Amino acid sequence: MAVFAAVAFCADNTLGTWKLNAAKSKFPPGQSPITSLIATREAVGDAIKTTVKGERADKSKIDVTYTTKRDGKEVAVVGSGLPYDTVALTVVDDNTVTDVRTKKGTPYKATGKFVVSNGGKTGTLTVTGTGADGKPTSSVSVYDKQ
Numbered sequence: 001m002a003v004f005a006a007v008a009f010c011a012d013n014t015l016g017t018w019k020l021n022a023a024k025s026k027f028p029p030g031q032s033p034i035t036s037l038i039a040t041r042e043a044v045g046d047a048i049k050t051t052v053k054g055e056r057a058d059k060s061k062i063d064v065t066y067t068t069k070r071d072g073k074e075v076a077v078v079g080s081g082l083p084y085d086t087v088a089l090t091v092v093d094d095n096t097v098t099d100v101r102t103k104k105g106t107p108y109k110a111t112g113k114f115v116v117s118n119g120g121k122t123g124t125l126t127v128t129g130t131g132a133d134g135k136p137t138s139s140v141s142v143y144d145k146q
Helices: 002-009
Strands: 016-020 033-046 047-056 060-069 071-075 076-082 086-093 098-101 111-118 122-130 135-145
Touching: 033 060, 033 135, 060 071, 060 086, 071 098
Parallel strands: none
Antiparallel strands: 016 033, 016 135, 033 047, 047 060, 060 076, 071 086, 086 098, 098 111, 111 122, 122 135
16 A cells, blocks of 8 residues: 555656647747647656657747756756747646746746646646746647647
8 A cells, every 4th residue: 555655646647748739729929839749758767858849830840858857946958949948847746747937148937837637638738927028928738648
């Protein structure tokens, strides 16, 4: 029973491969909408490796990777196509992670909250903050578990 409790306590339902459902998502004004995107989150030791690949309506590519612990400490985002270059991740519970995203040298700073629902089949990412232009920004992205 103690082993089961330990395993259940360490579950992270945000891990896996997630495909953007663009039709159910709302993108921030001023950015080319994302038309396709696959995000893969995998456990690597005591960290989470996130790989994001996709494309926007203007045909620009999204291709980034970062590996972060669950401790809220900032790490670099490697690649291009997203409006931020650092991220800090915090695990709230088995179905929820939050992050803080920043872009060095700009006013961009946003907070993301990814929540898994629908029996682990749906993930919703809500992002709010200040865009690189200094104006408020927000988005809601809906993902289907693959």
